[in-house]
């Protein structure tokens with residue numbers, strides 16, 4: 555992957571926004587999931603509690619109105635009625651209901667491991683209900699239990715053996731542990747089970763819808779932001795940088811349109827101003843250079859302007875005559891090559907510049923011999939002056955013809 559610092563602003567922005575939104579998206583999904591789960595568990599508790607309540611009330615009612623009918627019709631035993639009603643109530647639901655007891659009469663009502671544990675906790679305590687998500691091999695399940703206590707009417711069949719109806723005594727002999735309950739003692743519990751997978755199925759659909767909806771909203775936000783950034787920042791900056799490289803390449807500049815009043819707009823305005831100013835300065839310096847050329851052309855002595863390394867940049871006609879070369883031949887050549895004692899002149903020029911650097915104004919002239927192109931030698935008196943340009947000092951040498959003295 556490319557280094558972050560070398561990416562374009564566009565890529566950086568998209569990357570940052572995407573990361574941000576992914577984090578938001580994940581945390582939002584997590585929160586939604588938690589909320590949905592809590593909600594679903596709460597609904598499950600409410601449902602289970604209602605089912606248990608209705609079954610317990612049914613049993614209590616049947617038990618209180620039953621007067622020996624169960625002896626002829628076993629289907630009227632409160633437990634059997636309650637079991638049938640529970641089965642009908644939960645027929646089309648994912649809830650599974652049992653009524654269990656530690657001292658069961660019907661082996662079908664034997665509590666499982668979890669139910670046994672809860673029944674033991676119910677007995678001797680005031681806890682009336684309990685629920686939990688229980689892990690098991692068949693998958694996690696939500697389990698709810700509500701205890702049932704022995705009412706007075708229950709004791710007719712669950713009290714002492716001697717008082718129990720004949721059909722009970724015939725089925726459950728003396729000493730059977732389903733007798734001898736005391737009033738208010740926990741006799742069993744309604745146990746409701748729902749597989750978590752069933753509950754999660756609802757969360758799954760809800761969550762998927764919610765996430766799809768959020769994903770679309772997030773995507774639209776990113777797209778709009780990216781378009782804005784491109785328009786407000788990236789496009790003007792790109793225009794600016796293209797204009798700058800255009801100026802350096804072709805030396806032409808057209809003022810950039812200013813599209814806004816914000817920081818970018820001000821930058822563009824400042825850039826336009828700067829380019830204007832530069833253009834004016836350049837025109838000025840071209841003009842003064844032109845004036846200088848005209849000025850040295852009328853001078854009666856040879857004038858050569860050169861850089862510190864000796865490179866000739868300006869000459870006048872007298873200088874060309876003296877050396878016997880055209881201006882084009884002289885420009886760019888090294889001035890010291892045209893002197894018999896070039897090295898000495900160089901030393902003198904450097905000393906002269908050193909003096910100037912120190913703030914003094916040296917005015918000495920020295921004598922030298924110029925070698926012209928045709929091999930002739932001319933004795934000249936060399937006067938130096940220096941001008942400081944932006945980049946480098948330039949030295950002007952005025953060569954008076956020695957013979958004329």
Ligand code: HEC
Nearest residue numbers: 613614617624631632633655658659660663702708711742
């Ligand atoms: C008419 C007699 C009778 C009365 C009254 C009665 N029961 Fe029962 N009960 C039975 C019989 C019989 C069974 C066994 C049912 C079966 O075969 O499934 C039973 C079963 C139960 C069971 C299931 C555990 C087991 O033993 O298999 C519970 C719990 C229970 N009764 C609680 C009560 C409560 C609480 C009351 C009072 C509200 C009550 N019963 C009233 C006769 C009675």
